[in-house]
Amino acid sequence: MKVAIAGAGAVGRSIARELIANVHAVTLFERNAAHVDQAAVPEAEWVLADACELSNLERAELQTYDVMIAATGDDKANLVVSLLAKTEFAVNRVVARVNDPRNEWLFGEDWGVDVAVSTPRILASLVEEAVSVGDLVRLMTFRQGQANLVELTLPPNTPLAGKPVRKLALPHDAALVTILRGGRVIVPQSDDPIEGGDELIFIAPAEIEPALKEALELH
Numbered sequence: 001m002k003v004a005i006a007g008a009g010a011v012g013r014s015i016a017r018e019l020i021a022n023v024h025a026v027t028l029f030e031r032n033a034a035h036v037d038q039a040a041v042p043e044a045e046w047v048l049a050d051a052c053e054l055s056n057l058e059r060a061e062l063q064t065y066d067v068m069i070a071a072t073g074d075d076k077a078n079l080v081v082s083l084l085a086k087t088e089f090a091v092n093r094v095v096a097r098v099n100d101p102r103n104e105w106l107f108g109e110d111w112g113v114d115v116a117v118s119t120p121r122i123l124a125s126l127v128e129e130a131v132s133v134g135d136l137v138r139l140m141t142f143r144q145g146q147a148n149l150v151e152l153t154l155p156p157n158t159p160l161a162g163k164p165v166r167k168l169a170l171p172h173d174a175a176l177v178t179i180l181r182g183g184r185v186i187v188p189q190s191d192d193p194i195e196g197g198d199e200l201i202f203i204a205p206a207e208i209e210p211a212l213k214e215a216l217e218l219h
Contacts, residue, residue, distance in 0.1 A: 001025070004065045004091075006051035006081045007072030008035055011097065015071060016041045027060065052080045054088060062089040070096040075103045079111045086112025116141065136209050139201075147205050152216065156196040159217050166190035171211040174204040 001024045005012045008030035016026045020043045030036050031050035038046050049056035051070075062068065068085035070078035078096045085091040096111075098104050098118035107116035117140070140149040154160065160168070165176065165188045179186040180199035186192060204212055 001066045002064065003027070003067045003069065004029065004051075004060070004062060004085075005069045005071055006077070007070070007097075008037075008041075008046070009071075009073060011073075012069075012071040013037075013041050015069060016044045020044060027065075029056070029060070052077055052084070054084060057084060057089060062091060065089075065091055067091065067093040067095065070094070072097070073099055075099050075106075079106060079113075082107075082112040084112075086114075136213055147203050148209070150202050150204060150209065150212075151199055152202070152213075153199045154194070154196055154216070158194070158196045160194045161196045163194050164190065165192050165194065168194070169215050171204070171208040171215060173208055174202050174212050174215075177201050177203055 001019075003019055003024050004027045005016055006029045008016075008028040012028060012030075016028055019026050020041070025045075026041075026043070027045040027047060028041065029047045029049055029051040031048070031052075033048055036046055036048055038044075047056075047060055049060070051057060051072075062085060068081065068089075068091045070081040070085075072078055072081070075098060078098075082094045082096045085094050093114055094112050095115045095117060096107050096113045098107055098116050101118050104116060104118050107113045137151045138148050139151055141147075168176070170176065176188050178201040179188050179192070179194075180201065181195060181197070200216075202212065
């Protein structure tokens with residue numbers, strides 16, 4: 001996969017290293033020459049240019065990229081980069097960093113954002129997830145499809161204990177993607193039994209979250 005990253009600060013460089021480790025081709029855009037440090041991520045292609053400028057993205061042939069990640073420390077810049085990537089170059093997947101949670105409402109389809117990642121929001125969700133049993137916790141929103149990644153920790157005395165996954169009467173648009181059990185990550189199979197204390201990770205649209213709770217017998 002070919003990935004462009006706008007912003008080569010600590011966040012951008014860390015993302016680049018992870019993607020390169022997973023055998024993806026990465027190009028880092030950085031407008032500040034003082035922040036260009038090719039030795040920090042030698043496997044990446046570095047471009048000294050402002051990713052908010054259309055002409056710079058044209059020279060880089062952004063239309064040939066699969067993903068654009070707007071990872072600067074400036075929300076306005078991330079929105080401009082996202083909009084250009086989606087509307088001018090039809091980049092299939094646009095991921096944007098949200099620095100100020102008050103701006104999160106802007107990071108949606110209207111600005112070309114498929115996935116908005118807010119570090120404060122994720123940290124708050126993880127705190128909720130650690131203390132909330134029997135409540136749905138929204139971990140991430142996938143804007144393009146208006147679906148959410150949600151987590152629910154079953155109580156130890158759940159009436160679902162021992163029931164196989166195939167017997168869960170889940171709403172039509174909800175998908176169980178992972179079961180976290182102790183130190184294990186389980187990709188659920190139809191015959192896998194549910195246990196009390198399981199952390200269930202779903203993808204589901206917001207409007208069916210109440211029905212999802214009801215299906216899991218959490219009232």
